[in-house]
Amino acid sequence: MRGMSEEKPSTEDLAGRLREAGLRATANRVAILGAVTGHWGHPAAEEVWEALRPGYPTLSLSTVYQTLESFIQAGLCVRMRGGDGRLRVDGTLHAGAHDHAICRKCGAIYDIPRQAEAVSADPPLPDGMQLTAIRLEYEVICRECSPQTR
Numbered sequence: 001m002r003g004m005s006e007e008k009p010s011t012e013d014l015a016g017r018l019r020e021a022g023l024r025a026t027a028n029r030v031a032i033l034g035a036v037t038g039h040w041g042h043p044a045a046e047e048v049w050e051a052l053r054p055g056y057p058t059l060s061l062s063t064v065y066q067t068l069e070s071f072i073q074a075g076l077c078v079r080m081r082g083g084d085g086r087l088r089v090d091g092t093l094h095a096g097a098h099d100h101a102i103c104r105k106c107g108a109i110y111d112i113p114r115q116a117e118a119v120s121a122d123p124p125l126p127d128g129m130q131l132t133a134i135r136l137e138y139e140v141i142c143r144e145c146s147p148q149t150r
Ligand SMILES: [Zn+2]
Pocket: 103, 104, 105, 106, 107, 108, 141, 142, 143, 144, 145
């Protein structure tokens, strides 16, 4: 997997990704996509909004929610459920497949490199169902929550 953090996509890149996904590249969408793709922490909608507010004072939280929903529909990011029940997204799909380890105690979400052998490329899906992605989720107790480290 390449550079997991620093890489900042350009406005052109972002606009291109939006158009490929069939969405118009509006200023709000470009800003929101930039915020989620530059972020490896599975941000909540509220966090995306907080991060953008200084530069986009008229952007509302409900616009961020709607935009993230449209990104999820378009396959630009993935809906995550953290432990706190808020809408969270994973916007790092363009960097390659990865899986998640989710702590059953605190709900923290960790990115785990994909191991090809862990995935069946030919799952027994019902007829007529089209596979668009495979995701694995590991349930863990994270180091923070593990009794051994106390
Ligand atoms: Zn934990």
